[in-house]
Every structure is written in structure tokens, then in C-alpha cells.
């Protein structure tokens with residue numbers, strides 16, 4: 001798991017849990033309730049007695065501080081579940097009190113950082129609902145605090161809009177290709193419910209997978225799996241019959257340890273928005289996710305497939321983008 005390349009200053013805080021116990025699904029915004037540089041904020045979080053931290057800080061000059069690696073859970077929101085599944089950001093105020101404003105420079109950098117976090121963690125869009133049903137949060141949702149102050153709180157919908165424009169989520173909404181997939185567990189040979197895109201993952205933590213079935217809404221993909229006996233032949237997503245043991249899904253009643261997917265983009269989509277790829281990742285039983293893979297590409301840390309031979313899988317996530 002990576003950190004943002006926007007970071008200017010690194011001051012690690014001991015106030016965290018390593019590693020985080022959930023996948024990164026959103027962002028939680030805070031204000032410093034003070035006018036601080038990222039160095040000053042970092043020095044405060046470096047004090048173990050403070051028992052507080054955040055992943056990132058942004059100051060009024062737009063400098064970004066890294067205090068807790070994204071792989072770890074910061075102590076920011078007074079809520080372990082939230083801090084395990086989001087990246088937390090502390091933004092300096094440009095003046096103390098009143099509406100607790102932040103500078104334009106800090107605000108712009110906050111948008112940049114949110115976009116970067118979403119892109120690297122494959123978060124398709126930020127959704128601010130004002131409650132816990134979205135994936136963009138503010139501190140006061142979790143504790144009796146006014147954090148992040150009236151200025152930032154009133155701008156949360158604007159932050160989500162600006163980030164989503166940059167992520168191109170509206171374009172994806174119109175041109176989007178959805179992928180539906182499900183897995184079969186070794187235990188009881190039962191199939192779990194279908195999952196769409198990265199709304200969830202397919203699998204149960206700790207349970208070996210012996211079958212994977214995939215279908216896409218436009219174009220088609222081919223996929224294959226690996227187990228102790230090696231790689232099997234390619235399955236075509238246009239065959240969606242999981243009762244067809246030969247060609248309807250990938251797997252041969254043995255724990256699967258690797259998955260390869262290749263997406264074939266239809267001409268109309270190539271002409272409109274260019275080639276799309278299968279983007280997917282898996283985790284070994286009771287382990288952390290391995291890196292995202294793009295089709296069967298190698299290089300840039302990609303293996304051409306997701307998984308590690310000899311380590312059965314328990315979770316799968318797939319999107320087409």
C-alpha cells in the first residue's frame with residue numbers, strides 16, 4: 001500500500017495501529033482547530049502522550065504532512081471502525097475561531113489529496129450524505145465535537161463534487177461497464193451472492209475459494225484460475241451458466257491461489273473513451289490484499305495475474321475501468 005506523492009514533510013506518529021484492519025473505502029476530514037504548519041501539527045502528533053494522529057495534514061501554504069502511513073490506522077476520529085476504513089486528513093485553519101476558515105491554497109490541496117487517495121485506492125467517487133451512508137465523513141459524525149468547523153462542514157458537498165469531477169465519475173456513470181462476480185467456497189461447495197464492481201468483495205475472510213464466475217455488462221472478458229494442479233483454460237464471461245462445470249465458471253473443486261482476467265473492449269467504447277481494462281485484486285486466506293492488477297500486464301509491480309502460488313484465496317475484487 002502506497003502513500004501520496006503530494007507529501008512534503010514526513011513526521012511519523014507512534015499513535016496508530018499497524019496495520020489497519022480494513023480496506024480504505026473513504027476519507028474523513030478534520031480541521032486542526034488552530035493555525036499550524038504541517039511541521040507543528042506533526043510534532044504534536046509525534047508525542048505519544050497525546051494519543052492522537054492523522055494520516056495527513058495540510059497547512060495554509062498547501063504543504064502536505066504524512067504522519068501515519070496509509071497502511072496503518074491513525075487515531076483521529078474517536079472511532080476505530082471509521083479510522084480503519086478511511087484516510088484521515090487534518091487541515092489547518094487560516095484563522096482561529098469564528099467559521100474556522102481554511103486558506104484557498106489549503107482547500108485546493110485538500111481536493112488534490114482526496115483525488116490522489118481515491119485514485120490509488122480505487123475509490124470510484126466520494127459521496128457526502130451528511131451521515132454514515134456515504135464514504136466522505138467529518139469528525140462530528142463520530143464524536144461530540146464541532147470538528148471540522150462550519151467553514152469546511154458547509155463545503156463538504158463541494159469537496160465531493162470537485163473530487164468526483166476530477167475522477168471522471170460522471171463519465172464513468174454514462175460509459176460505465178459493470179462487472180458482476182461471485183465465488184464458490186470450498187466449505188459446503190456453496191456459491192456466495194453476486195457482487196458488482198467494488199461495492200463489496202466476493203468471498204469470506206478465512207474461507208478458501210474453489211470457483212469464480214464473472215460476467216460483464218458490455219464487451220466480454222476471459223479469465224482463468226490456478227490451483228495446485230496449475231493453470232486451467234480460459235473461461236469466457238459470455239457463458240454465464242454456473243451450472244456448466246466445464247465452461248460456466250473457473251475452478252476445479254480445489255482451492256484457487258491465482259486469478260487472471262483480460263477485458264476485451266468493444267469498438268464503440270474504444271472510440272468514445274478508449275480501451276478499458278480488468279482491474280482486480282485478491283487476498284490470501286486471512287491475509288492482506290495483494291496489489292491491484294490490470295489485465296495480464298506485467299511490470300510496475302504487476303505480475304500478470306493476482307495471487308501467489310501455494311496461497312489459497314479468500315477475497316476477490318474486480319472492476320472494469
Ligand SMILES: [Zn+2]
Pocket residue numbers: 029030031076077139147148
Ligand atoms: Zn477532528
